[in-house]
Amino acid sequence: MTAELVRGQNHALSQARLEIRISAGTPIVAAAAFSDESGRIHGVEWVAHPGAPTQPGLEVSRQAAADHRLAVDLDAVPEAAHRVGVLLALPAAGASPVRFGAVAAPFVAVTGLDGAEIASYTITGLEAESAVVALELYRRQGAWKVRAVGQGYAGGLAELLTDQGLPQAHQLADSIDDAVAQGVARSVQAPPPRTADGDRSRQAAAPALGPDQGGIAPQPGQASPMPPYGGHTPGGPGQPAPRQPSYSGAAPEPDAVTQPSPPTAGGPVDYSHPRRQNAAPPPPPTAPPAAPGQSAQPVAGDATGWSMDERLYNQVWGMFEDLARSTAAYRSAVDFAESRMDKELEQVLSDPRGRIGGQGDAAREAARARHAQLVAQASQALDRDLAQLTAEAEVVEPALPPAYARWDSPVWHNYRVPMEIPMALRLGDLHLPEADRIRIPMLVRLPLERGLWIDSGRTGSSDGSFADSHTLGRLALETAVAHAARLLAVYPAGEFTVHVIDPAGSGAQPLAPLVQTGVLAAPPALGAAGVTDVLTRLIQQVDLVQMAVRGGAADSLPPGFDTSQQLLIVNDFPHGFDDRAVNQLRYLADEGPAFGVHLMMVADREESSGYGPLLDPLWRSLLRLTPVPDDHLADPWVGHAWTYEPSLVPPGSQVLQQVLAQVAVARTKGA
DSSP, X not given: OOEEEOTTOEEEOOOSXXXXXXXXXXXXXXXXXXXXXXXOOXXXXXXXXXXXXXXXXXXXXXXXEEEEEEEEEGGXXXXXXXXXXXXXXXXXXXXXXXSGGGSOOOEEEEEOTTSOEEEXXXXXXXXXXXXXXXXXXXXXXXXXXXXXXXEEETTHHHHHHHHTTOTTHHHHHHHHHHHHHHTGGGOOOOOOOOOTTOOOOOOSSOOOOBOTTTTBOOOOOOOOOOOOOOOXXXXXXXXXXOOOOOOOSXXXXXXXXXXXXXXXXXXXXOOSOTTSOSOOOOXXXXXXXXXXXXXXXXXXXXXXXXXXXXXXXXXXXXXXXXXXXXXHHHHHHHHHXXXXXXXXXXXXXXXXXXXXXXXXXXXXXHHHHHHHHHHHHHHHHHHHHHHHHHHHHHHHHHHOOTTTSOTTSGGGGGOOOOSSOOSEEEEEEEEOGGGTTOOEEEEEESSOSSOEEEEOSOOTTOOGGGOSXXXXXXXXXXXXXXXXXXXXXXXOTTSEXXXXXXXXXXXXXXXXXXXXXXXXXXXXXXXXXXXXXXXXXXXXXXXXXXXXXXXXXXXXSOTTOOOSEEEEEEEEETTTOOHHHHHHHHHHHHHTGGGTXXXXXXXXXXXXXXXXXGSHHHHHHSEEXXXXXXXXXXXXXXXXXXXXXXXXXXXXXXXXXXXXXXXHHHHHHHO
């Protein structure tokens, strides 16, 4: 499970050989430095930089680039070094920006050699700084941890290195600048900005979306809805994301990252993918050339990736980023126009001679005219971008596989139980007020990194027709059933199991598709006894898997042990739950996702307020979704409040029952 860090937060590292992936919207310099317990760098030989890219256990890029991969072998770090700091700086030469406040927030991810993210950090809040300590890996009681730092320096690398006690700080900073200048011709430029012909840049940093109760982390609640959503990036859209993993619409050039090399004692680290050849992903399909004066036609799957599933996932993330960027630019332009007009009108009113007569009226009209002109220009640019995104959405949506598609998509007519788990799952759609006609799929990565809370209470933007609590409660459970059915449909037969707790039996009608098709592990649990039985069994499941994994004895699980992913749907909470059961739910929400047990709560937060602060950690650990459109998801990347719409089955459609029937048949054959 990816830990989406904020400044000052730390996370334990369970692996010694790591990659640190850095993504930015402009070429930057990446370095890494050893330091002692007090954070002091003892000498230039403790710094890996473009002029000296390898140190014991470290290997960094040899030049400035928009994307970097740094290799780290913690077992090879010298005993005298207690910290490994990751340093980023803007190049001192050329036409590069001079401050981080003028570029996109850098995104840093710590990953394993297989590419799985362990922790990520988006460095926000930078302004005049031109160098920053992004994060640090440090020893603590014999183990290694990672901490998000985000400490910036307006004086560049020289000031940063001086602050860390390096005597030769200025000389080393100059040598790094010289090394970067020598390789500037090979540096990877930032993705090109959007132009009228429809080209779109793909930022590599995935924003994370998240709900209001925990601060959406996501990568298009909280995690990240894509992530933004999720998850955890969102992810992406949805866990930012997605935050959702870093991605890019174009593979970096070979010189942009350090190339893998055979590992030697205290030397370069081989961080190539253990199951892949050292080659770039297959090129994406290309659109036919556009006629003069026309925009290029969008193509489904035009992002990079090793499969069409991955390409479409990255493309959806790119669309989310583009919409966020275009809308942010429009809002910024409008705010600037209004601020400028207010300032000009204030100047007119501050001069007594301009308050009366034709001169004052003319000044006021001129200010309003300039405001209207600026807003019109911003609207024209936004309309151009939205037209291109609309055309792309019309191409991408029909091409999405079942895991990413809406329930009304024709792809479900040819549904077959899959043989492999997809990258992500669609939980709904996201849109912004300025682009109401464009819906971005909210994708969260699989397996789920956090549980879900389907809010059956009244929401701030709910339609008046859903005002009564009974209707909202029914819609919330129908939403939960639709999400559970999609999870069952996208997992291979027998690899996903669903349990239901319905203490009062009030959800019989919405739960009918799951019950009647026989895809549940057992009938919905009723009463206090049923609640206790299901929670006890799932906690035992988590404890057994946890002990086996941590003890390195996964093969020692009891014969017949169910190793599939488990989902528990809890309806009508808190009815039927005592304090012990509530604590059990909190345990499942905190520990379950890492060991294959996931929680989906259908509850009204206000009705549960009697438990007081006992439930606050539970709510914060879940990704909040709603059964009706609601603008509760926010991405920390640009600060938009995204309106979420759930992915529901169209009224009268039998697609959900047909899909679940195929899942039940596949399970019977595989039994």
